[in-house]
Amino acid sequence: MTKSLTAATPEIMSSKLKILVPVKRVIDFAIKPRINKAQTGVETKGVKFSMNPFCDIALEESLRIKEANKGLVEKIHAVSIGPTKAQDILRTALAKGVDTTTLVDVGEEEVEPLQVAKILKKVVEKEDSNIVILGKQAIDDDANQTGQMLAGLLNWPQATNASKVEFSGDDVIITREVDGGADTLKAKLPVVITTDLRLNEPRYASLPNIMKAKKKPLEKLKPADLGIELAKKLETLKVEEPPVREPGVVVASVDELVSKLKEFKAI
Amino acid sequence: MLGAARRSALNIGVRVGARRTLKSVTSGIFSTKITRSNGGDRVRLYSSKVVPLTAETYADKVKWNPEFKKLDDEDIKYFTSVLNNANDIITDEQDLLFYNEDWMRKYKGQSQLVLKPRTTEQVLEIILYCNKNKLAVVPQGGNTGLVGGSVPVFDEIVLSLANMNKIRSFDDVSGILKCDAGLILENADNFLAENGYIFPLDLGAKGSCFVGGVVATNAGGLRLLRYGSLHGSVLGLEAVLPDGTIYNSMHSLRKDNTGYDLKQLLIGSEGTLGVITGVSILCPSRPQAVNVAFLAVSSYEAVQKVFVGARKELLEILSAFEFMDDKSQILTARHLGLEHPIESGQYPFYILIETSGSNKDHDDEKLETFLGNMMEEGLVDDGIIAQDETQLKSLWTWREAISEASTIGGGVYKYDVSIPLADLYSLVEDTSARLKEAGMVDIDDDSKPVVEAIGYGHVGDGNLHLNVSVREYSKAIEEVLEPFVYEWIQNKKGSISAEHGLGFQKKNYIGYSKSDVEIEMIKDIKNHYDPNGIMNPYKYV
Numbered sequence: 001m002t003k004s005l006t007a008a009t010p011e012i013m014s015s016k017l018k019i020l021v022p023v024k025r026v027i028d029f030a031i032k033p034r035i036n037k038a039q040t041g042v043e044t045k046g047v048k049f050s051m052n053p054f055c056d057i058a059l060e061e062s063l064r065i066k067e068a069n070k071g072l073v074e075k076i077h078a079v080s081i082g083p084t085k086a087q088d089i090l091r092t093a094l095a096k097g098v099d100t101t102t103l104v105d106v107g108e109e110e111v112e113p114l115q116v117a118k119i120l121k122k123v124v125e126k127e128d129s130n131i132v133i134l135g136k137q138a139i140d141d142d143a144n145q146t147g148q149m150l151a152g153l154l155n156w157p158q159a160t161n162a163s164k165v166e167f168s169g170d171d172v173i174i175t176r177e178v179d180g181g182a183d184t185l186k187a188k189l190p191v192v193i194t195t196d197l198r199l200n201e202p203r204y205a206s207l208p209n210i211m212k213a214k215k216k217p218l219e220k221l222k223p224a225d226l227g228i229e230l231a232k233k234l235e236t237l238k239v240e241e242p243p244v245r246e247p248g249v250v251v252a253s254v255d256e257l258v259s260k261l262k263e264f265k266a267i
Numbered sequence: 268m269l270g271a272a273r274r275s276a277l278n279i280g281v282r283v284g285a286r287r288t289l290k291s292v293t294s295g296i297f298s299t300k301i302t303r304s305n306g307g308d309r310v311r312l313y314s315s316k317v318v319p320l321t322a323e324t325y326a327d328k329v330k331w332n333p334e335f336k337k338l339d340d341e342d343i344k345y346f347t348s349v350l351n352n353a354n355d356i357i358t359d360e361q362d363l364l365f366y367n368e369d370w371m372r373k374y375k376g377q378s379q380l381v382l383k384p385r386t387t388e389q390v391l392e393i394i395l396y397c398n399k400n401k402l403a404v405v406p407q408g409g410n411t412g413l414v415g416g417s418v419p420v421f422d423e424i425v426l427s428l429a430n431m432n433k434i435r436s437f438d439d440v441s442g443i444l445k446c447d448a449g450l451i452l453e454n455a456d457n458f459l460a461e462n463g464y465i466f467p468l469d470l471g472a473k474g475s476c477f478v479g480g481v482v483a484t485n486a487g488g489l490r491l492l493r494y495g496s497l498h499g500s501v502l503g504l505e506a507v508l509p510d511g512t513i514y515n516s517m518h519s520l521r522k523d524n525t526g527y528d529l530k531q532l533l534i535g536s537e538g539t540l541g542v543i544t545g546v547s548i549l550c551p552s553r554p555q556a557v558n559v560a561f562l563a564v565s566s567y568e569a570v571q572k573v574f575v576g577a578r579k580e581l582l583e584i585l586s587a588f589e590f591m592d593d594k595s596q597i598l599t600a601r602h603l604g605l606e607h608p609i610e611s612g613q614y615p616f617y618i619l620i621e622t623s624g625s626n627k628d629h630d631d632e633k634l635e636t637f638l639g640n641m642m643e644e645g646l647v648d649d650g651i652i653a654q655d656e657t658q659l660k661s662l663w664t665w666r667e668a669i670s671e672a673s674t675i676g677g678g679v680y681k682y683d684v685s686i687p688l689a690d691l692y693s694l695v696e697d698t699s700a701r702l703k704e705a706g707m708v709d710i711d712d713d714s715k716p717v718v719e720a721i722g723y724g725h726v727g728d729g730n731l732h733l734n735v736s737v738r739e740y741s742k743a744i745e746e747v748l749e750p751f752v753y754e755w756i757q758n759k760k761g762s763i764s765a766e767h768g769l770g771f772q773k774k775n776y777i778g779y780s781k782s783d784v785e786i787e788m789i790k791d792i793k794n795h796y797d798p799n800g801i802m803n804p805y806k807y808v
Contacts (some may be wrong), residue, residue, distance in 0.1 A: 030656030046555045048627070050655030092654045204608050204658060207562070207650030211639050 015189070016074035019062045020129035022120055023055040023078055023093055025086040026140040039238050041110075042140075051089040053202075054135025058195045060202040061165060062133050063097045069167055075099040077127050081119055083108055087218055094213035095205035102127075102219040106230060113141075115230055117149035122226035124154060129190075131172075136161050136194040147194035157187045161196040318368050318375040321420050321771065324740075328775070329805050331421045336401045338379055338422060346382055349392045355430060357381035366425045369418045370411055373678060373740060374771060376419025378405070383430045387544045390507045393426060394542060398509040403804050406538040408480025409451065411472035413681050416484065416537045416770025420805040426542060428479050434458055435517075435545065442550040443502060443519045448479020448543045465553040467494035471667040479543045485535030487766030489667075492727035493586040493623065494551060497534055504530045505545030509797045517547045532792065537768050538803040540796045554586070554623030556630045559659045560638060562650040563614035567692040569646045570616050574688075574726050576646070577620055580637040584630050587621035588727040592695065595669045595721040597710070598736060602672035608662060611649045618726075619666050669723050673734040676718040680735040680744065682752050686761035691731045694755055695722030698733060698748070705747050716744055730765040753779040771806045 027033055028050040033042040051059075059078065066073040078093040080086040081104040090101040104119055111119075124132060137144035151158035163182070164175035174185045174193060205213075223230050251257045261267045322329070336342075343358065350356055357363060358380055367376045384390045397404050403423040410417045419425060428449035435445040442464050446455060452473040456466040468481060470488035481488075482504065485497050494500060503516040516530050533543060564570055570590050577585055593615050600607050609617070624630040634652070641647040653659035673679040686694060699720040702708040708717040718736040733752065737744055753763050757779040764773055764780070777786060789808050793800075 028656045030660065048556070048656060053655075053657070056655075203610075204651040205654055206611070207560070207638055207642060207647070207652060210635065210652055211642065214635075 015130060017065070017072055017131050017189075018074050018127065018129045019065070019076045020120075020124055020127055020132045021055070021059050021062050021076060021078045021093070021098065022116075022123075022132070022134045022146070023059060023080050023089055024052040024135070024138045024140075025049050025080060025082045025089045026052045026138055029053050029139055035239050035241060039240060040236060041239055049085065049088070051092060052135055052138045052140075054137060054139070054195055054197070056135075056202040057197070057199050058133045058135050058193075059093055059096060059098065060200045061162075061193075061195055063203075064200060065165065065167070066097070072167065077101065077123075077129065079104065079120070079123050081106055081111055081116055087220075090218060091210075091213050092205055094216045094218075095210040096203060097209070100217065100219070102221060104221050104223060104226070106223055109230060110232075111230060112233060113143045113145035114149055114233070115228070116146050117153055119223060119226060119228050120146070120150050121153045122228060124150075126226070131189060132156075132192045133165075134192070134194055136196055147192055151192040154190070154192070156190045156192050158192040158194070159185045159187060160194045162193050163196050163198045165193060165199070318372045319740075321374045321376060321415065321418075325771075329420060329771075332403075332800070332804060334401060334799075335403045335801070335804070338402065338424065342396075342400065342402065343380065345396055346380070346393065349389055349396075350382065350384060352385075355383040355385065357383070363425075366407060366410065366427060367418055369415055371413065371674060371679060371681070374415035374418050374420075376405075376425075377422050378419040378425050379422060381425040381427055383427045385430045387431075387505060387507065387513065390426070390431075390542055390544055391511060391513060394507050394509060395511045397424065397801055398511070398799055401799055401801060403801050404542075405803050406483070406542045408449070408477035408483065409472065409475040411476045411480070412484060412770060413683070413767045414764070414770030414772040416768055416803070416806055417480070420771060423804065428477055428542075428544070431479075431544060432477075437462060438519065439464070441519060442552065443547060444550050445517055445519075445545065445547045446478055447545055448477060448482070450478045452476050452478055452481060459550055460553060463553050464550040467500040467548065467551055468497065471670055478546050478548075482534055482546050482548075483536060483538055483543050484768045485766070487725070487728060487730065489587050489589070489725070491725065491766075492588060497548075498531055500549050501530060501534055501546060502549055503547035504533055504543055506533055506541040506543045508541040509799065509802060514541065515545075517545055519547060521549065535768065537770060537807055539793055539807045540802060542802075555625045556623070556627035557586075557659065558622045558630055558634050559653045559662050560620045560634060560650055561608060561653075561662045561665065562618040562620065562638075562641075563609045563611075563648045564616050564618060564646060565614060565648055567616060570618060570692075570726060571688060572646050573618055573641055576637065576641055580640070581620070581622055581633060584622040584624040584633060585620070585727075586623035587619065587725075589619040589666050589724070590726045591617045591619070591666060591669060591723040592692070592721060593617075594710070594719050595672070595723045595734075596665065598675065598719065598721060599665055599668050599672040602675050603664070603668060608651055608665065609649055614648055617665075619662065621663075666723070669721070670732075670734070673721060673736040676736050677738045678736075678740045680737060680740075680748055681767065682733040682735075682748075682763075683765050683767040684731050684733065684752075684756050684761055684763060685729050685765035686731060686756060686759050688726070688729050690759050690761075691724075691726070691729065692722055694731060694752070694759075695720055695733055697755060698735065698752060701747060701751060702735070707744065707747065713738065716741060728765070750776070750779075756780070769807050774806050774808065777808055 028048040031048055036043045062076045076098040077100050078090055078098040079102045080090050084105055087103050090103055134147050159174035161176045162174045163177045166173040170188055172187045172191055176183045251260055366381045367378055382393055405419045405423045405425050407417050407425050407427045431447035431449035433447045437444050439462050455478055459466055468488045469490050470486060482497055482501055503518050505517050506514045508514055533540060574588055577588055593613055596607055622630050622634055653662050702717050702720055707715055709715040710719045716738055720735045722731055722733055724731040753776050756763050762780045763776050
């Protein structure tokens with residue numbers, strides 16, 4: 001099945017790719033989050049943060065596009081919206097090979113997907129990007145909304161949950177995994193692509209590149225610099241653990257099993 | 268054969284280094300990241316082999332001791348009355364295999380009985396009875412030993428501590444953990460992690476080995492550099508001695524200069540003096556920030572120089588310094604079916620550095636400055652710093668999976684030696700040359716009996732693992748390796764067993780590292796506490 005998507009305001013693909021990769025700093029995927037004492041969110045003190053794995057995949061994909069298609073990519077720009085510490089993951093992005101980065105410093109505030117999409121729209125305009133590759137979701141809030149909202153705000157076509165991205169002439173061909181098969185989309189630039197798990201395996205940042213990345217420039221902005229005022233639409237009332245599953249019992253005989261089942265009114 | 272199949276499944280899945288690999292592989296969203304497809308054929312080849320009986324393989328080296336009594340129905344009846352739970356006694360031949368074979372599939376005993384007591388009192392009754400009736404006993408932990416010390420040689424009764432697996436107490440002010448000997452190391456560490464502490468020892472087999480087992484063998488592991496030996500961190504022990512004494516020093520004192528420090532005798536005694544049933548151990552605070560760097564260097568000299576630099580510049584945050592040679596990484600890559608993380612090419616040596624501290628920014632800056640200096644000095648050719656926990660674990664895999672990778676051809680001869688640092692790697696080179704001379708070795712040619720001699724280990728502790736990966740165990744290979752390796756070590760005044768212990772494999776070689784006087788004193792102590800010699804016989808000295 002191949003569907004064609006066309007932007008409301010189509011551009012000609014004679015232009016080179018100017019890729020924007022938004023990356024989010026989240027509690028490391030391997031760490032079990034704990035709820036804080038006030039039950040207002042998860043504990044972040046003394047917890048390891050890393051780049052959201054799906055963002056890492058988006059980053060990897062843009063690097064691969066650049067490496068696989070000589071001369072196609074003009075630049076890769078990474079942006080992170082988060083606290084000042086989010087510059088750590090931008091350094092990682094630089095070490096892995098992006099050209100330039102922007103940190104939109106929002107302090108410790110949590111930013112909702114719509115706000116993120118609005119900020120990203122401004123960055124797209126500022127950087128004159130014509131393709132945005134971003135993770136399908138962040139593993140902290142699992143919202144899976146930002147890419148879709150951004151495409152809506154920009155009025156660009158979107159291809160979500162990509163498992164393969166190819167370029168053919170003027171077309172971007174995106175394969176997405178759907179129930180019972182694959183869905184292939186064709187789009188012209190500009191386009192928003194969100195990445196799924198099986199798209200690629202992110203690389204390591206090599207030591208020489210980490211050293212070089214330290215010297216690369218890192219732009220820092222406040223939301224106000226982009227004309228955005230942060231306002232929350234959602235309020236978190238309380239965060240709590242799901243109920244703990246009761247442990248099972250070992251029975252020694254069928255009779256005991258039957259009597260236990262009766263006891264729990266299972267039979 | 269059913270039992271063998273199940274057993275081999277365990278070998279592949281649960282044992283040793285793979286434990287971590289599998290954990291990082293199968294947990295969560297990265298489940299597709301690491302596949303083992305390429306290793307499949309080799310794994311099958313490996314598990315299809317039948318392990319020969321130790322008693323037959325080493326018939327010229329060891330004979331059954333006629334002083335011991337043969338197990339009979341009366342004995343089993345007695346043990347049944349002590350344990351009074353059918354699940355705690357194993358006599359089924361297939362089920363016994365698990366306890367009779369070691370994980371390297373090199374040694375195989377013929378025990379007819381496994382006892383799995385749940386209390387120290389039950390252990391006491393078993394040992395008393397065995398001592399009275401001269402029934403030989405092998406205390407067994409997770410059975411992850413590397414020198415054949417944890418499996419029977421003949422028909423010794425296996426006393427498994429698997430059912431004694433409780434945490435007894437934990438003091439979150441002093442960090443003192445008291446637990447049963449059969450607690451799995453990883454479970455102990457997970458419990459400590461919940462409380463902000465860490466077990467002062469870590470090794471590849473952590474998912475299978477028992478706390479009592481690591482103490483009984485004085486295991487060293489990956490963080491000895493940071494937390495020191497168990498001789499320092501174990502505060503007390505509970506043990507059952509053959510005459511029915513329960514030795515108990517399970518107190519919580521860091522300082523206690525009253526009399527001989529008796530627990531030290533049991534640490535590293537490998538089950539030859541008694542059965543350790545409880546452990547009291549001092550645990551440090553768990554580091555908040557951990558970094559791992561994986562480096563490529565072009566000579567063993569560079570390894571040493573980077574080590575000197577690391578000690579100086581990373582000082583208090585350095586928690587592991589491991590080195591690996593190129594051949595060990597080739598085998599590991601084949602075993603895991605993965606590309607090596609260092610992409611710029613193959614290098615003669617690799618180093619894994621771990622830092623553990625309390626402040627990530629501080630540690631990052633120190634590590635990056637240090638690595639920058641090393642690169643500028645031309646000592647480090649290429650490298651990687653893990654950017655997240657997943658990468659951190661993956662990088663550790665390239666060190667921890669070597670042990671398992673070394674067995675993919677069919678088996679492995681393991682030598683675990685302490686040598687002065689400057690000479691450490693020459694042993695691998697000389698052994699390699701000797702095997703080549705004998706025309707025995709080829710990494711690809713399946714007609715040669717030896718795959719490769721590889722070297723890796725804990726530079727920080729002067730501890731080298733020489734692994735000779737083989738396609739079959741044979742007398743011919745053994746004759747090329749031994750006593751050559753042991754004599755080589757003796758010449759350099761090293762130890763023939765840095766951390767694996769003596770067990771069955773090195774029983775006859777203790778003389779290469781200990782003087783006659785020392786051996787005599789060891790024997791005196793053994794005879795004093797175990798006059799009938801029922802505790803883990805045919806091994807140690």
